[in-house]
Amino acid sequence: SQRDRIQCSSLEVESKRTFLKGDKFQLQDVIEGQQFDRDILSAIFEVAREMETIEKKSRGSQLLNGYLMATLFYEPSTRTRLSFESAMKRLGGEVLTTENAREFSSAAKGETLEDTIRTVEGYTDIIVMRHFESGAARRAAMTANIPVINAGDGPGEHPTQALLDVYTIQREIGKLDGIKVGLVGDLANGRTVRSLAYLLAKYNDVKVYFVSPEVVKMKEDIKEYLTSKGVQWEESSDLKEVASKCDVVYQTRIQRERFGERSDLYEEARGKYIVDREVLDVMQKHAVVMHPLPRLDEDTLECIKGLTGRTPWLESVLKSLITVDVDADPRAAYFRQAKNGLYIRMALLKLLLLGW
């Protein structure tokens, strides 16, 4: 009952053609951003657009009626889980939720991931898995006879985030070839900007700007990859100058702990590498600001919490002050971006369960 290894190697970038059957592509699992080429991305985005229409116009779609999805989460990630479960339910499907799947593998009741998958696949039609170990999703997909979607496996992959990022660029800017993207903030840690860079390399004539403090700059492997794919890239410490040229400014959180003892560098980074009203002012009219969310760094939160004599009302106002001037700008795309995650996940569920 274990899936054929040959079929499994379809997960590799090299053998992506097994996703295509005749003129249609056949999606079996979603394990890593790398498994998609631009044709498949284009097909997924087309379905995502249809999903947008379904979500907005036809309350109570029955497209996935009778299908059951299990969210097998070995670590909590409420945002991602809700997005997947909403996607399934918006299409009329049903959900089995496990937020404490670690219990499966507790000391008291040791069980391999493989055994858990073999059991759970008997109860459901598709598995959405979040795991703390890199590579876990691939192992699950190799074991399961039903589709598996990777909802993040440790420091490894989070392919649906990468897909929704690229989809958002296409939706907001109207194209992917020829775009200019500024990646801003902590570029060394976190898989988001790395995955995005990988996917952007599949398009033509793309230019990427890396804008980050020295201690958290983009690693060499990505730069080499981009170069090898003919993507132009440039490093800069001038956020405003970059922002004025870009179609997309992709902001990420800057976290204090990455700076170690150098809190002076941290404070400087917070001042220099965060999109605010002044940055917006130099951006082009058609450009957008994106952010993977959550947005606030813990330090800002701590600062607000430390205010004496604060009331919930004051706190709310304070928090608004920090962001409302950017939020109110139509170019602030991050909540639309989060919503696009819903459409991408609806599309993937539809494609994996019903096919093209």
Next chain:
Amino acid sequence: SQRDRIQCSSLEVESKRTFLKGDKFQLQDVIEGQQFDRDILSAIFEVAREMETIEKKSRGSQLLNGYLMATLFYEPSTRTRLSFESAMKRLGGEVLTTENAREFSSAAKGETLEDTIRTVEGYTDIIVMRHFESGAARRAAMTANIPVINAGDGPGEHPTQALLDVYTIQREIGKLDGIKVGLVGDLANGRTVRSLAYLLAKYNDVKVYFVSPEVVKMKEDIKEYLTSKGVQWEESSDLKEVASKCDVVYQTRIQRERFGERSDLYEEARGKYIVDREVLDVMQKHAVVMHPLPRLDEDTLECIKGLTGRTPWLESVLKSLITVDVDADPRAAYFRQAKNGLYIRMALLKLLLLGW
């Protein structure tokens, strides 16, 4: 995308007319008991009665088919959550559950309540929120473009509990004008009896009796409010005498920690201010005993747990002995009261999602 402030002020008692559109009322959020006047209460109760019929007669109502509710709980409250989720599912709607919403705002992934709401509103049609901070529900309602129901925000409000209490009085006694209500037990702490007193003040010719130990007596603000609204009230330490005159005896838990060092006063309070068979014996035939549940004080539980040589069976019997003589009396209304919570929540979901 933030809601107009003027619209939000409809939450204030003063501008309650914005709930009314022509002859119909328009309910946008449920934030606090105070937002309702007797006309709106009457309308909600009418819908609750219809819900009672739906729940009992037509298995599988599809009234809210295609609608999605998110239970965004920042602290667990299984009883309240189950009641809301049952209400939604009894009407054919679907639910996204988050019991650990605190994770959204964890140190590792700081996020404001406002950002969480802006994300979650993209996944659902209505948000039911439980929060540990007073005022959180109002902040959520101001941010969201979809309806928000407050399922309790810290020491603040728990409006659906207040609504189900008043609805239960009407269902059990058949009227609200002219009723006599005894509030018994700990009247200083907890929002239940306070909210109930506020709502009763909206009716005519109501008489309220406060029956409590000195250390946990009703606070002055409520007494002044009742007086200002022309509601007669009286303090008494004679539970039996009050019970003989009342239509409703509303019992609350008495907790040891409220008495500090004075365990003697605590023991006296437990003897004097708890409804038992003897109290029932002096009550009128049409009168009822209500309780917000859970019912047992922790001390009684500890006492039972401390019994040596106890078996589950013995424990069960012991627990029954404490209450079964009251439970068996048709005037014990507390489980019907809990069930009324279902009908009230069905009514609110219907009104917020479909309108009047």
Next chain:
Amino acid sequence: SQRDRIQCSSLEVESKRTFLKGDKFQLQDVIEGQQFDRDILSAIFEVAREMETIEKKSRGSQLLNGYLMATLFYEPSTRTRLSFESAMKRLGGEVLTTENAREFSSAAKGETLEDTIRTVEGYTDIIVMRHFESGAARRAAMTANIPVINAGDGPGEHPTQALLDVYTIQREIGKLDGIKVGLVGDLANGRTVRSLAYLLAKYNDVKVYFVSPEVVKMKEDIKEYLTSKGVQWEESSDLKEVASKCDVVYQTRIQRERFGERSDLYEEARGKYIVDREVLDVMQKHAVVMHPLPRLDEDTLECIKGLTGRTPWLESVLKSLITVDVDADPRAAYFRQAKNGLYIRMALLKLLLLGW
């Protein structure tokens, strides 16, 4: 509102006839394996076979449309919970989930199990309860006016596991009368093999072999019970010899802590009492290996985790090496056994909610 005691005694083995009404049987609660006789078992298995067809052929059954099940779990058991929730949803029913029902009875909000049941029964049509105390399920069933299914109550009963074990034997071997079953591993602890022995005693001409280390051998009460029912049994320490004669080899986990200081005995037991390729080689062609799952003992897991320089991939391979030679054999029935749990639970939900 409390159920009649006479009715409740139908839970006892002695009065099993109350399950039968005319030619039909009436199932009210599922509390313990002992409540079933072979006629009822046979009827349940017949329905389970129908459920197998429904699950495989008719996506989106609406048999239990409009019905609501609450999974009231006082301790987590993701595997069991998922199986029940999948069963309900495969039949078109809906689910209210509580994984932390202990909160109901927390120190802060003391509440008896009886009060919880009286509240929850107002929100749902059937309760599936997991509890940490033996006898809790019976107490719940005595209180509730709706059906209760015991999903395990502490060291007490786990009747749906017992049912699925017997069902699996019938499905795999084609008969129950005249079968030869080897119970292997830790026979002293855990309710699984004990319950199975009880149920096997209801069939004719059954032979049971106990194969276990001395410290965890089958207790006297079961042996006496089997003798009193005319079931032949035999103890042996030669797994291969027994395996060659049996229709079913039922393996259970052997846990280090049962051996105290005697880790030498433990190591010996792991070598001698675990089904591997060599044991499979002597088994008959039609025979099967069963296991209640999870399968891996914690020690094996620890051993794998202790490997230096391991990668997820290596770990996965290592884990496969331990079992894959048995897993790949068609006589390894344990994942089919887990799947049968789904059919048995679908059958019980159908029988309890709709009747025969």
